[in-house]
Amino acid sequence: MKRIFLIAALICSSIIVLQSCSPKTTSGAPAVKRSGVTGNWVLNNITFDGIPDIAVKSFLGESSYKCFIGSTWSLTNSGNGSYSLPSSATCAAKTQTIFWSVNAADGTFQFKKLYQGDKAKNVTEGYRLMLAAADDVNMTIKSPIEYGNKTAYIIMNFSKAAK
Structure with missing residues (x-):
């Protein structure tokens, strides 16, 4: 009888160990790497989900979301970058x-x-956006905002700029 319990305990232990070592799968946000975002991008258009465009008075610190349409974004692998409106x-x-x-x-x-003289490590304010998709040709970034007690999105659609 002891032998049966010992064998059952070993089998259960083996199953637990094997399950803990199995690869994990995650759901939710797509796994987008920094290398998928690096490069030069053009913001082609901005669309809205759950909010009318007339309700958006300013965007990312500019007076209008329309200022960003046609902007170019340069994102280097080091984390430095710029955008030109x-x-x-x-x-x-x-x-x-x-x-x-x-x-x-x-x-x-x-x-x-x-801004002139700023060091990135000393700047505490910024923007955190959802990276919905990014590949060698297109990138979609969503800015979540509260509207009418719901989360709405301002969606920025980019394409890779020609070299």
């Missing part, structure tokens, strides 16, 4: 230096604006 009837041309990163664990793209 084109001149339009309502927005002045502008280039903004940023420090950016990707958190693959939660699928976020984050950046902080750097």
Whole structure:
């Protein structure tokens, strides 16, 4: 009888060990790596999910989300980068230096604006956005905002710029 219990205990222990060593699968945000975001991008358009565009008064510190349409984003592998806003009837041309990163664990793209003399490690404010998709050609970033007691999204659609 002792032998049966010993064998059962060994089998149960083996199963537990094998399950703890098996590969884990995660659901939720796609696993996007920093290398999938690095490069030069053009923000082609901005769409909205759960919020009318007229309700968005300012975006990412600019007076209008429309200022970003047609902007170019340069994201180097070191985390340094910039975006350049084109001149339009309502927005002045502008280039903004940023420090950016990707958190693959939660699928976020984050950046902080750097001004003359700033060091990235000393800047505590920034933007944390959802990296919905990124490949060699397209990238989609969503900015979650509260609207009407629900989470709505401002969706930025990028394409890789020609070299």
